[in-house]
Amino acid sequence: MRISKNVCIVASGDSGLSLTGPADCTVYLVDGGSSCALIDAGFTLEPEQIVRNIEDDGIDPDRVDSILLTHGHGDHAAGARWLSLRLGAKVYASDATAAYVSRGDQKALSVDVARDAGLYPQDFHVPSVPVTPLADGSTIEVGDVRLSAIYSPGHCSGHCCYLMGEDLFCGDVMSAGGRIALQDIWDCDIQAYLDTVRKLHGLHVRGFFPGHGAFSLERGYRHFDAAMERIGRLWLPLNSIGE
Numbered sequence: 400m401r402i403s404k405n406v407c408i409v410a411s412g413d414s415g416l417s418l419t420g421p422a423d424c425t426v427y428l429v430d431g432g433s434s435c436a437l438i439d440a441g442f443t444l445e446p447e448q449i450v451r452n453i454e455d456d457g458i459d460p461d462r463v464d465s466i467l468l469t470h471g472h473g474d475h476a477a478g479a480r481w482l483s484l485r486l487g488a489k490v491y492a493s494d495a496t497a498a499y500v501s502r503g504d505q506k507a508l509s510v511d512v513a514r515d516a517g518l519y520p521q522d523f524h525v526p527s528v529p530v531t532p533l534a535d536g537s538t539i540e541v542g543d544v545r546l547s548a549i550y551s552p553g554h555c556s557g558h559c560c561y562l563m564g565e566d567l568f569c570g571d572v573m574s575a576g577g578r579i580a581l582q583d584i585w586d587c588d589i590q591a592y593l594d595t596v597r598k599l600h601g602l603h604v605r606g607f608f609p610g611h612g613a614f615s616l617e618r619g620y621r622h623f624d625a626a627m628e629r630i631g632r633l634w635l636p637l638n639s640i641g642e
């Protein structure tokens with residue numbers, strides 16, 4: 400589903416548009432013309448549907464040559480191996496996420512506790528796949544489009560957002576209405592999270608493309624404004640998890 404000149408949504412579960420499997424995060428396709436990139440890879444129980452959705456948007460799947468992971472949680476990264484093989488695409492992420500996913504470290508990715516909590520099936524795991532690390536602030540060219548990696552820890556240690564001009568793909572850092580995603584996992588870090596929100600607020604973004612929930616094509620900064628309003632009172636932003 401094309402939502403702007405350069406952006407399509409090719410997967411989205413029940414926390415979004417219910418376009419694909421219920422547990423999928425929203426997977427965006429960046430169309431740079433001669434080449435394309437996926438932002439995240441979904442859970443994904445129905446990966447073929449993602450490929451069909453790419454085709455339905457008029458894009459030859461062979462043009463997708465990179466997959467940029469915001470982080471390694473199962474709903475974002477489990478589809479990376481299948482999609483990278485099917486599309487012949489290279490996978491990128493932050494240093495930490497690249498290390499966790501490359502070695503299939505289920506503990507570092509909190510898959511073990513998510514299974515125990517009944518969030519994932521008992522036999523679920525994030526398949527290992529080679530991931531190329533992207534340094535904080537580094538850029539990657541996708542055809543005519545340039546994406547910058549912005550390290551954004553807090554939700555988990557290896558979280559990375561991707562800035563495309565004034566538009567931000569922000570993974571699980573922020574959802575609509577200024578909601579952050581705090582949970583009881585080893586690498587969720589409130590102080591790092593608040594620093595990340597302050598940093599991203601300073602970008603005054605236009606397009607707001609989160610991993611879950613509603614996206615915004617304009618005035619994306621509103622969601623960061625809402626979180627900062629609470630932070631300004633020494634409160635935590637509202638939490639999207641467990642509501």
Ligand SMILES: [Zn+2]
Pocket residue numbers: 470472554571
């Ligand atoms: Zn997550």
